[in-house]
Amino acid sequence: MTITERLQAMQPTEIGVPGPTSTDMARVFRSVRRDPLTFLGQVQRRYGDLVSFPVPGSPALLVNDPDDVRQVLQTGARHWGKSTVQYAALGRVTGPGLLASAEPNWIEHRRLAAPAFHHERLTAVSGRVRSAADDAMRTTLPTDGPGVVDVASLMHRIGLDAVGRALFSADLGGHADDLLHASSQAAEIVVRLGRSILPTAEWAPTRTNLRLRSARRRLDTVTAQLMAERRARPSAPGAVPHGDDLLGLLLDSGLTDREVRDELVTMVIAGHETVAASLTWTLMLLAEDRDAQERVRDELATLPGPVSLLDHRDRIPWTRAVIDEALRLFPPAWVVSRRSDRDDVLGGVEVPAGTLAIISPWLVHRRPDVWSDPEEFRPERFLETGAGRTAYLPFGQGPRLCIGRELALGEMAVVLDRLLATHHVGLPAGWRRPDPEAQVAVHPRGGMHLELTPLPVSGGRRA
Numbered sequence: 001m002t003i004t005e006r007l008q009a010m011q012p013t014e015i016g017v018p019g020p021t022s023t024d025m026a027r028v029f030r031s032v033r034r035d036p037l038t039f040l041g042q043v044q045r046r047y048g049d050l051v052s053f054p055v056p057g058s059p060a061l062l063v064n065d066p067d068d069v070r071q072v073l074q075t076g077a078r079h080w081g082k083s084t085v086q087y088a089a090l091g092r093v094t095g096p097g098l099l100a101s102a103e104p105n106w107i108e109h110r111r112l113a114a115p116a117f118h119h120e121r122l123t124a125v126s127g128r129v130r131s132a133a134d135d136a137m138r139t140t141l142p143t144d145g146p147g148v149v150d151v152a153s154l155m156h157r158i159g160l161d162a163v164g165r166a167l168f169s170a171d172l173g174g175h176a177d178d179l180l181h182a183s184s185q186a187a188e189i190v191v192r193l194g195r196s197i198l199p200t201a202e203w204a205p206t207r208t209n210l211r212l213r214s215a216r217r218r219l220d221t222v223t224a225q226l227m228a229e230r231r232a233r234p235s236a237p238g239a240v241p242h243g244d245d246l247l248g249l250l251l252d253s254g255l256t257d258r259e260v261r262d263e264l265v266t267m268v269i270a271g272h273e274t275v276a277a278s279l280t281w282t283l284m285l286l287a288e289d290r291d292a293q294e295r296v297r298d299e300l301a302t303l304p305g306p307v308s309l310l311d312h313r314d315r316i317p318w319t320r321a322v323i324d325e326a327l328r329l330f331p332p333a334w335v336v337s338r339r340s341d342r343d344d345v346l347g348g349v350e351v352p353a354g355t356l357a358i359i360s361p362w363l364v365h366r367r368p369d370v371w372s373d374p375e376e377f378r379p380e381r382f383l384e385t386g387a388g389r390t391a392y393l394p395f396g397q398g399p400r401l402c403i404g405r406e407l408a409l410g411e412m413a414v415v416l417d418r419l420l421a422t423h424h425v426g427l428p429a430g431w432r433r434p435d436p437e438a439q440v441a442v443h444p445r446g447g448m449h450l451e452l453t454p455l456p457v458s459g460g461r462r463a
């Protein structure tokens, strides 16, 4: 590339879409990095449904209109791939695992992993998820009077353990601290890399690169141990050689150890932070709305036994509506991105190949033209048929829809069941909602400290 070509490539491509100028961006640069959610909301309000950012080279667009979102993620998905800074940063931790990978690897890996998320499999592992919740709560929840608990940290532990037990049939107890620490460190670096305007060479001995390398090494060690332990386990006569959970399926699939490692790390990162964040916000909303909380408790108490991973589908409509509404207000995956490999049309504007589309479920879920009183917690809206569904994508849309969706919804119902059966969730004195902080998922800044009060033990309480 000549110097002139390079200079030209540094200029934003002008396609006639409004948006902030380079000067505007320079002025708000620091606050954007600290609080991207507020910034995205502001630019949407100011410039509308298609907003252009002044980045060098191909256009970068914030895409808000539900029809355009569908075009990128679903209808035109074949031409909107994942070669974006966001997924390149993630790929530095997960490798080309399911979440970060592009075709053709992706489709083969998705097919291999799918049976681990089938309904029969989820029914079979419901008890394990329940035990993960019970074990973590037993040591954390107050037993003789109200106590303030950081439910964000509790939900993290449960989320990680549940992924381990459901997908790797492993009690991650021995590895949990290491995995939690390494995956949160890796996630934090991924976020930093994803927001950086200047790419750093991977080999450069920068502080970020060194920390990333150390987190990756620890993830490598734990996943290698999980694989070795499984290979050493004698298989039952007539059974699938390495077991029918995700780890077994991957080991029997002919993938290399590196590929299996990438999928395991992907599931740990994609599967525990998101569920933990969703549960944390759900508990906050229920603490703020005592009637909604009582209604969940009453509904769950009508079931003849403990909730299973599939009950959210049709047996507990109110609890499911609460979960759906919490995911609308606080979608943990607050941004997804795609890059086009051919010209397309968004919002009536021709966009060239190479365009970056940034989609924020956080914004789409708060559209006043689709959702009435969008900032209000109103689970009833999800009991009305089809309400707002065209502008609802906590798990994404189209072919790259979250593979863990059913597991996640099931886990949320199971954890709510276990916690609300024994404790009332309330607001501590001097309560102030924590600010949402956009990391890999949207977390409450500084944790979520709620007051948990043991309920009087009733004779009819379910086991």
Ligand code: HEM
Binding pocket: 098, 099, 100, 110, 163, 167, 266, 267, 268, 270, 271, 272, 274, 275, 278, 331, 332, 333, 336, 337, 393, 394, 395, 396, 397, 399, 400, 401, 402, 403, 404, 405, 407, 408, 409
């Ligand atoms: C409430 C919890 C969860 C939320 C909100 C969530 C959200 C999402 C979203 C929005 C995507 C699409 C990303 C994109 O289109 O670029 C996605 C993909 C994915 N999620 Fe989840 N997720 C959750 C739980 C889980 C769980 C429990 C697992 C597994 C244990 C998981 C594994 C994945 C994987 C592997 C992908 C990539 C799928 C593919 O591209 O084929 N997620 N998730």
